[in-house]
Amino acid sequence: MPTPEKLQQLDQTLITLLGERLALLAALETPSMQEQLTRYQAQLAVAGIPEHLWSSVITGCMATLAKKPSLSAIVEPRKITIVGGHGLMGRFFVDRLSNAGHDVRVLEYDGWGQAETLLGTADLVLLCVPLKATLAVIRKVAPYLSPTTTLADIASTKSAAVQTMLDSHPGPVVGLHPMFGPGGKSFLGQKVVVCPGRKPAAYQWLLHLIEADGGNLIHSTPEEHDRMMVAVQAIRFFSNFTLGTFLAEEGIDIERSLTFASPLYRLEINTVSRLLAQDAALYIDILLASEERCEAIERLVNVYDRLSKLLAQGDRAALIAEFEAAREAFSGQATRALEESNHVINHLSTFLAANESKANVVEPSVTSEPSVTPAYVQVRAA
Structure with missing residues (x-):
């Protein structure tokens, strides 16, 4: 042996x-x-x-x-202040920018007595604050900034944020939206949407840093970003929220259902569970962030209603016609979707088999204090 x-x-x-x-x-x-x-x-x-x-x-x-990060990216050290730098995404940016050799400082809600020092001398002020607070914080920090300071935010809606930064600050402005949560240790393989505002040459070093750390920059207007986020965030979050609410009200034993589950069902339940394990206010604020999002969700509900009525009527032909119409819209994605989903399913199956093997190993009994799992873990919506 x-x-x-x-x-x-x-x-x-x-x-x-x-x-x-x-x-x-x-x-x-x-x-x-x-x-x-x-x-x-x-x-x-x-x-x-x-x-x-x-x-x-x-x-x-x-x-x-x-996605190998560039080890040769050398940049001039900058003075950076991250407003909200003690939050989860704030800490992520503090870590990445500090590791790159920059002088990074943090300004929190109870530290405005230091605002003149922390904001007035910064090359970059990055706002990592809750979505609801973004516009107010932009207006609050702007009077302290030098005309050469780059003002940036990471809010999940961009039109209002970028316009407010442009209106409040005459210097360089850029809107960023990291399309991931704070669990990662770097930008490796991650997407960051970039919405240019003003004087892009002043913040190219920041974009180069993200790319050198393995990130993938997606350049977009604020308006296109917000249209895309209706589907990428609002509709998806609402669908997951709705499914979770329904299963809870139905009294479904989720753990028992996984015993019967196909890999795709398990992935769906994991997605719903991931959302519901996080901060409710974060997601509700994203759903309520714009009238456009609320109207799109209402149209989604109307589609649910139309299809459910066809089911109630037993109208098989109409349901098949609806299915075929949707299939046509997705026809160009079929090959890619099958390849990617098969990859995910195969790797999930392997992971589950490894966990089952581990569970079957008899461990020596150990007396210890019981662990405590938080009711929820607040992370950035992604």
């Missing part, structure tokens, strides 16, 4: 080999992922290695090469 020491030696060897593989792939004209996946199928079968395990190795290597 292998000893723990032998297992550690094997793990170290695997780590070394993976490092060598990444270095070799980076130095060569990289073979296609499909070629790498299929080249050794016979050897995998002989060695008893499942294809999904090899697929994970290949996919992980390709993703690392595609």
Whole structure:
């Protein structure tokens, strides 16, 4: 039976080999992922290695090469003040900007006595405050700013925020929207929407930093951003909120239902549970952020109503016609959607199998204090 020491030696060897593989792939004209996946199928079968395990190795290597942060990005150190820097997303930006060598300071709601010092000398003032407070905070900080200071925000609605920054501050302005929560340790593989406001040359260093840290910048007007967020955020959040409310009112035993669940049902329940585990005010404010969002949600409810009436009438032909009309709208996405969803399903199935294997291992009994799980964990909506 292998000893723990032998297992550690094997793990170290695997780590070394993976490092060598990444270095070799980076130095060569990289073979296609499909070629790498299929080249050794016979050897995998002989060695008893499942294809999904090899697929994970290949996919992980390709993703690392595609999103590898730049280590050569050297920038002049800037003075940065993050308003709301003790919040979850605020701390993320404090960490990333500090690690890049910048002088980062934090201004919180109880620290306005230091506003002149913290805001007046800053090269960048970044607002990481709750959505409802964004416009008021913009107006509050603007009088302290130098004309050369870049004013930026990370609110999830951009039209009003960018316009208020432009109206309140004569210097450089940019609206940002990180399309992720604060759980990550870097921008690696993450999207950040950029809505230019004024004097973009003054904040190019910030955009270069995000890209050098592995981020993907999506340039957009504030108006396009807000239209897209109706679908990307408001409609999605409302649909998940509605499903969670319905299942709760129906008294469905969620944990028991997962015993019967397909991977897709489990993913859906995980998405709903993720939303409901977070701060209610954050999501409700996003739903109520604009009249456009409320009107779109009302149209969604009307679609629910129309389809439910067809079901109540047993109108099979009409329901098939509705299905086909929707299918036509999504027809261009079918190949991509199947490929991506199959990848997610396969990896979820692998993860669940590993957890089940772990659960079947008998651990020695240990006496300890019970852990306490918070009722909710507040994170940025994404």
